[in-house]
Amino acid sequence: MPDATSPSSGFRTALGLYLGALVAGVAASVAATQQVSDAVLAAVFVGGLATGGIFGVVATRLDGDLAIRLGRSRRRRALLYLPGIPGLLGAAAATMSWSPIASTFVATGSSLALLVVGYVLGGIARSEYVETITADEPAATWEWTPPDGGKADTLLAVLWGFLALVNAIDGNVAAAIVWLLIAIGWIVAGAIEGRWRTPWGADPEIRVHEAGLVKRRPFTKAFVPWEEVSHVRLHEDELVLDRGLFDVRLERSELADLEAVRETIERTLETAGADARSVP
Template sequence: MSPSDPLEPTDADDRLRSSSAGIRIVFGLYAGVLVAGFVTAAATLQAVSSASLAEIYLVGLAGGFLAGIAAAGIDGTLAIRLGRSRRRRASPSVPAVPFGAAAVASWWLSLESILTLVATGSAVGLLVLGYVVAELARTRYVEAVVAGDPLDSWRWTPPRAGKAYTLIALVWLFMALTGAASGNWTAAVVWVAIALGWIVAGVIEGRWQTGWGTQPEIRVYENGLVKRRPFTETLVPWEDVSHVRLRDDELVLDRDLFDVRLERSELADLETVRDAIERTRPNGAGRNRTAD
């Protein structure tokens, strides 16, 4: 099944149709950064003082935040529709492009440095928040598609963040401090945003054990396999899976360029999971049962 031909949500109950408080807040932050960045960038082209620019940014941030929360609350299926396909989930990152272009142009043309700072901060902020919006939207879509209890489920340990993963985040934070110490606030904002995005992605994916969120699980439903992380869920529709293979200490679901791989260190009883998948997957019984 291609991203342009997503599964249809089941009859979602009120819990699924209404966006949760967390999603509304994230939508609000995203809209706030978008509005604040736009009005402040426009104001930098006028003879406006730094204090006035700060006030404009805060007003835009507050106004956009409230508008985003309201929009997500009024349209209860907004997140579900947004999470239906990869193309839709990529759409929240699109507004970052003009801000990035404005940042490059302002630097290249030696325009007001405040414009470079605002455009750069808005671009990276929208990228980070756009990623969070997309992941939460995909989770709401998965919940709507597989509404109900799973046929089988197993506790799962997502790949952990190793020392190198953590070290990268610390290096980027150090670069941010270096930029701030030298007075290069644009570079500082960029490095902070990159580090924040890296950390947020790690938390969402369960790479760091924070104790927050739900217990990660692998779940089998009639229409697909769900990987539940502390804050997000992803769905692998059975229509996308061509083969299920148990190879050494790894269970592989062949899915063209997006194979799903589960190692024994993450999921102890791979054989049981494979058998459950083959019992559930259409035309899967009795196929691909031997290890490669």
């Protein structure tokens, strides 16, 4: 197990925002059922954000290993999305019928915000775990071009932004909030995964370490331990690491020298004594 380290400022910030959105959403939703004024509702929401943020700071101070334990488990990261699921139902309802702006912002807005921030928080935690488990120098490193979302990603973002604008003009503020948050979430996810080309973040790379393979994106890292890899094969212009439902596929358009990558992985697997075989 990796040694505990102090969580990064990025993780502390994301955790504070996540817990803040969670506490604010719950507190304001309860207040909304009491038919309080918008001013009181706003005060409750802001107070919930501050309270959740404080909880996040305290949690990281009490548990320096929090980011690593969260980042190591795919199931734990998936739990971050559960509080935001009600927002999906609220979003569907809001896009089909008008609802008061206060209740929509509290119920639907906070839930969708939880999905976005939860995604960011999970990505940061996974990256910190990868940093810890691969502290050694990589055996080899290659420049990598993550799959580009292309025009489809851009068109979707523009479409959702357009729907937000149309609904706002039409007076359906609830649906406008929903479409705007969906567009923002899509753009954030695309930037984190490298589908959007931005001047910020690290240069994407593929790294081969003693413990496994690292896919470094501009803002996150993913780790594939060798013990999960059952086969390594080169099929036409695609390198495939078979690992059940979560195969790793690298195309020549993303990574030029697939043969060199395969050879390095095979040598590393042999050195590590992993139970893997190469399929021609």
